Amino acid sequence: MKLTGAEIFIECLKREGVKTVFALPGGVVLKIFDTLHQQKDVEVILTRHEQGAGHMAEGYAKATGKAGVCLVTSGPGMTNVITALADAYMDSVPLVCFSGQVPTNLIGNDAFQEADNVGLSRPCTKYNFLVKDVNDLAGTIKEAFHIATTGRPGPVLVDFPKDVSMAKAEFTYPNSVSIRGYNPTYDGNKWQIKQAAEAIMKAKKPILYVGGGVVFSAASQELLELAEMTQIPVDMTLMGLGAFPGEHPLSMGMLGMHGTYQANMAMHYSDLVIAIGARFDDRVTGKVSEFCPYAKIIHVDIDPTSIRKNIHVDIPIVGDCKTVLRELNHILRATVNGEQKDLRRPWWDQIQEWQQAHPLTYHQEKDGPIKPQQVVKRLYELTKDRDPIVSTDVGQHQMWAAQYFKLAKPNRWLTSGGLGTMGFGFPAAMGAQAAFRDRLVLCIAGDGSIQMNMQEMATAVVSKLPVKIIILNNGFHGMVRQWQDLFYEGRYASSYLDTTPDFVKLADAYGAVGFRVKKVGDLDGVLKEALSTDKPVIVDVPTYPYENCYPMIPAGGCNHEMILEDPPELKKKQSGSTKVTPEDKDTVLTA
Amino acid sequence: MEHIISVTVENKFGVLSRVAGLFSGRGFNIESLSVAPTLDPSMSQMTIVTSGDERIIEQIVKQLNKLIDVIKVVDLNETEFVSRETAIIKVHTKDQDRAEALRIVDIFRANVIDSTPTTYTIEVSGDPKKIEAIINLLQPLGIKDLVRTGRVAVAREPVRSTAAQAKKVARE
Numbered sequence: 090m091k092l093t094g095a096e097i098f099i100e101c102l103k104r105e106g107v108k109t110v111f112a113l114p115g116g117v118v119l120k121i122f123d124t125l126h127q128q129k130d131v132e133v134i135l136t137r138h139e140q141g142a143g144h145m146a147e148g149y150a151k152a153t154g155k156a157g158v159c160l161v162t163s164g165p166g167m168t169n170v171i172t173a174l175a176d177a178y179m180d181s182v183p184l185v186c187f188s189g190q191v192p193t194n195l196i197g198n199d200a201f202q203e204a205d206n207v208g209l210s211r212p213c214t215k216y217n218f219l220v221k222d223v224n225d226l227a228g229t230i231k232e233a234f235h236i237a238t239t240g241r242p243g244p245v246l247v248d249f250p251k252d253v254s255m256a257k258a259e260f261t262y263p264n265s266v267s268i269r270g271y272n273p274t275y276d277g278n279k280w281q282i283k284q285a286a287e288a289i290m291k292a293k294k295p296i297l298y299v300g301g302g303v304v305f306s307a308a309s310q311e312l313l314e315l316a317e318m319t320q321i322p323v324d325m326t327l328m329g330l331g332a333f334p335g336e337h338p339l340s341m342g343m344l345g346m347h348g349t350y351q352a353n354m355a356m357h358y359s360d361l362v363i364a365i366g367a368r369f370d371d372r373v374t375g376k377v378s379e380f381c382p383y384a385k386i387i388h389v390d391i392d393p394t395s396i397r398k399n400i401h402v403d404i405p406i407v408g409d410c411k412t413v414l415r416e417l418n419h420i421l422r423a424t425v426n427g428e429q430k431d432l433r434r435p436w437w438d439q440i441q442e443w444q445q446a447h448p449l450t451y452h453q454e455k456d457g458p459i460k461p462q463q464v465v466k467r468l469y470e471l472t473k474d475r476d477p478i479v480s481t482d483v484g485q486h487q488m489w490a491a492q493y494f495k496l497a498k499p500n501r502w503l504t505s506g507g508l509g510t511m512g513f514g515f516p517a518a519m520g521a522q523a524a525f526r527d528r529l530v531l532c533i534a535g536d537g538s539i540q541m542n543m544q545e546m547a548t549a550v551v552s553k554l555p556v557k558i559i560i561l562n563n564g565f566h567g568m569v570r571q572w573q574d575l576f577y578e579g580r581y582a583s584s585y586l587d588t589t590p591d592f593v594k595l596a597d598a599y600g601a602v603g604f605r606v607k608k609v610g611d612l613d614g615v616l617k618e619a620l621s622t623d624k625p626v627i628v629d630v631p632t633y634p635y636e637n638c639y640p641m642i643p644a645g646g647c648n649h650e651m652i653l654e655d656p657p658e659l660k661k662k663q664s665g666s667t668k669v670t671p672e673d674k675d676t677v678l679t680a
Numbered sequence: 681m682e683h684i685i686s687v688t689v690e691n692k693f694g695v696l697s698r699v700a701g702l703f704s705g706r707g708f709n710i711e712s713l714s715v716a717p718t719l720d721p722s723m724s725q726m727t728i729v730t731s732g733d734e735r736i737i738e739q740i741v742k743q744l745n746k747l748i749d750v751i752k753v754v755d756l757n758e759t760e761f762v763s764r765e766t767a768i769i770k771v772h773t774k775d776q777d778r779a780e781a782l783r784i785v786d787i788f789r790a791n792v793i794d795s796t797p798t799t800y801t802i803e804v805s806g807d808p809k810k811i812e813a814i815i816n817l818l819q820p821l822g823i824k825d826l827v828r829t830g831r832v833a834v835a836r837e838p839v840r841s842t843a844a845q846a847k848k849v850a851r852e
């Protein structure tokens with residue numbers, strides 16, 4: 090029997106196991122929406138902005154490990170989703186985005202709402218397709234999912250002209266895909282893995298540096314085995330959080346610009362860095378010429394371009410983390426004995442010394458202003474037994490979440506690392522909630538970032554996605570303010586946000602539930618009440634506006650040279666101030 | 681250092697812009713690029729002349745390999761190869777210059793492929809030095825138009841793709 094393009098599209102989604110599509114309609118995709126409307130297998134979540142749809146698909150993908158799917162219309166629908174595609178591209182999130190396109194006979198004519206979708210998305214997708222013939226549709230969709238989810242995952246765009254959605258073709262779904270130019274390497278080179286094992290046996294000061302790749306390849310179990318067997322401590326990137334249990338004694342926490350003291354010191358003084366599924370981002374390397382000066386580097390990555398892009402690598406292993414770690418563990422199991430532990434005792438003592446010398450710290454006065462770290466810490470302690478999924482926006486609150494919310498398992502951490510997209514957190518949390526209706530999904534947000542996709546509260550309420558948003562409301566683009574205090578002599582150029590809107594009323598206006606924490610003593614009570622509400626929630630927590638996030642390695646700085654607390658002049662300036670208004674902010678801070 | 685990279689790609693629409701976009705997006709040089717279908721019409725052959733240090737060339741090769749429409753990448757500098765470029769040069773020839781033009785054509789084993797009372801159109805092929813040389817000699821006569829194909833090149837012996845070679849090097 091012949092099916093229309095729109096019907097074929099739905100059949101393909103079903104074959105790919107897609108249960109949810111995040112979407113917003115428009116002229117050229119009406120046929121697709123009309124067809125979706127008449128079936129029950131694939132749920133459509135109507136978003137209020139296409140950027141929201143894109144980030145929801147990302148959240149869905151990160152939480153499930155499967156491709157997220159969004160559907161947008163041509164022209165402005167497409168341009169609106171670009172930020173999410175770019176975000177997914179930077180963070181290697183498997184996404185399949187379907188964009189409407191004007192009918193094939195009008196392409197190139199500057200037709201109404203026409204945009205060059207393939208051209209626009211080329212630099213921010215792993216691959217993209219324009220389907221010109223309905224007979225190619227099923228095969229193209231199969232390839233799109235294959236490319237998005239295999240190798241180094243990433244977003245794929247399928248541009249879907251209106252006439253193709255209406256035309257009919259015989260439906261057959263291919264069982265397999267073969268693309269001659271695309272054959273990701275999963276098995277690491279055996280000889281190289283043996284070299285790595287030998288280096289690990291000999292190392293006196295080894296450190297594991299693990300990233301998002303471990304999460305993508307679901308290799309946490311293998312990583313745990315490796316770390317425990319060899320007693321090597323584990324540094325995680327922002328994207329790798331959850332790949333290794335945050336409370337494990339071998340966990341050093343996050344490394345990099347706002348990483349822990351011990352994580353960064355261990356990298357700097359290590360003699361063997363074992364990088365697994367991490368890409369030596371500049372937030373991690375700092376000054377490249379002084380990065381890990383004493384170390385040999387092993388790098389396991391499925392994408393050859395990640396290897397030696399920024400940093401010289403001694404033992405490159407192209408392959409999938411899980412497969413390579415299995416092989417490596419297999420070799421090590423036969424060779425590891427008590428000797429390595431003795432060999433490394435001084436290293437472990439040194440690391441513990443670092444840990445004790447400069448743990449993460451903040452000071453919460455009993456009646457003082459609420460410290461943002463305190464909020465994250467309590468939120469963590471109150472929810473850890475419920476195995477929550479946590480999303481963040483971008484800024485200081487994101488870094489505090491990374492430092493204080495110690496995730497035990499992978500796929501619970503939704504954050505925008507590579508692109509650093511403010512406005513990511515809330516829709517991403519909704520996407521995860523759509524995948525797991527019964528789980529607790531938290532969004533740790535900033536007062537600036539949350540306003541970038543606030544409109545999705547309507548979606549959350551209507552589609553019953555009871556995400557719990559906790560706004561660390563410092564009245565500032567806090568991360569910008571921090572840099573201004575440290576590097577621009579405290580001139581707050583366009584970083585002050587003031588105290589509007591009233592987030593509690595805003596929640597109410599949308600039909601969600603709003604709470605405000607007025608003083609630190611109320612924190613637990615309000616959080617508990619919010620967490621037991623079964624609707625979408627905003628908890629507005631006014632926090633101390635001048636809190637800075639430490640440790641901090643200034644951009645381009647060296648990893649062992651961290652700023653650990655406010656410099657004295659800054660401390661003096663800020664003592665006694667609890668909140669700012671436009672009138673007193675300059676007097677308080679320039680006094 | 682200059683490298684000539686031979687890239688076999690899918691012969692379909694948009695591939696050239698993917699390759700060109702890769703070079704511009706990552707700030708790699710393209711000195712010349714030529715492209716045409718191969719014997720198998722489903723594939724095209726690109727010859728890209730680029731330059732950079734060892735690390736950059738390694739990234740260029742890896743990034744090209746990463747493109748889904750790229751089937752094979754060979755950095756020809758790693759093997760022996762022959763390369764050619766063709767130029768078509770239109771020279772303005774006044775009466776007294778016509779004999780001189782023909783003499784230069786002869787020396788370089790070039791061909792006159794068109795002629796009008798006031799012009800000769802000359803085709804020459806060879807390595808870039810030869811082309812530079814003939815251009816230098818023809819310049820005093822007055823070059824009206826000059827088009828060059830960019831280089832095309834081929835390895836002298838069958839070669840594996842460079843990604844495989846890179847892996848072998850790493851193992852040694």
Ligand SMILES: Cc1cc2nc3c(=O)[nH]c(=O)nc-3n(C[C@H](O)[C@H](O)[C@H](O)COP(=O)(O)OP(=O)(O)OC[C@H]3O[C@@H](n4cnc5c(N)ncnc54)[C@H](O)[C@@H]3O)c2cc1C
Pocket residue numbers: 179180181240241242299300301302303305306325326327328329343344345346347348365366367368369370372373389390391392395408409410411483484487488505506507508509510568
């Ligand atoms: C405000 C802000 C501050 C930040 N501060 C920090 C900081 O202090 N510390 C920090 O670490 N980051 C920080 N980041 C994030 C940083 O910008 C990068 O996004 C992050 O460091 C990259 O993490 P990653 O190396 O794990 O790579 P990812 O982007 O997660 O990439 C994963 C790597 O694994 C590979 N891979 C994928 N799948 C597989 C597989 N199956 N097998 C093997 N390999 C695979 C990929 O090819 C890639 O190389 C910050 C971001 C922001 C916005």
Ligand SMILES: Cc1ncc(C[n+]2csc(CCOP(=O)(O)OP(=O)(O)O)c2C)c(N)n1
Pocket residue numbers: 482483484485486487509510511512534535536537538539561563565566567568569
């Ligand atoms: C879309 C976008 N625009 C601008 C930036 C630059 N930027 C990074 S952090 C930040 C401030 C974020 O403020 P807020 O959400 O309140 O978080 P805070 O740092 O105060 O915790 C800005 C403007 C960005 N990352 N993303």
Ligand SMILES: [Mg+2]
Pocket residue numbers: 484535536537561562563564565566567
């Ligand atoms: Mg803020």
